[in-house]
């Protein structure tokens with residue numbers, strides 16, 4: 001659709017036709033009051049058509065087209081969720097809001113739930129996304145799957161299997177050496193052959209939203225060597241925070 005007035009000339013009896021450019025399925029076109037008799041526009045395609053009659057010329061006509069953009073709902077998005085550690089008799093720390101967002105603008109209110117197949121004594125607060133689960137000693141010694149579901153205000157939902165199991169000491173960053181870009185070192189506490197990925201963010205909030213973390217490079221298997229982090233630190237981004245994420 002031309003974003004500014006456009007002039008065109010046509011003799012009486014000849015068809016005037018133009019088509020909106022770049023129109024989307026969620027747009028509805030209509031002619032504002034005052035359009036000349038016989039002028040029409042396709043509400044979906046935005047094709048304007050008019051054959052001026054003998055009595056309509058000569059004349060100059062300013063034709064206003066109204067475009068109503070309708071909302072198209074998109075389902076919530078659940079990002080990658082690290083494995084949830086379990087300890088017998090202790091509340092399991094997990095807040096689903098850290099990994100979820102609604103891509104619509106404005107974002108809709110999301111509701112959290114657990115699908116069948118989740119541990120029977122686990123629940124999740126539908127509003128806050130906070131998990132309520134105190135595993136028994138038997139549960140804390142085993143691996144489980146939390147079947148997380150997130151639903152928006154219009155009923156669109158997303159699901160993700162969240163792994164949970166005994167607490168395993170994770171990788172721990174012990175040094176980041178800045179040498180042009182950055183080089184990362186960490187202590188062990190990682191099972192041999194464990195796949196890791198590095199993520200970074202330029203702003204550290206408490207807790208940082210899941211969408212603030214960006215992957216750095218590709219996942220890799222820990223080999224006890226320092227890992228270069230190319231392109232993370234630049235003149236525009238002189239500060240960065242890093243975290244190691246262990247693959248489930």
Ligand SMILES: [Ca+2]
Pocket residue numbers: 073074075076102103104108152153156
């Ligand atoms: Ca939505």
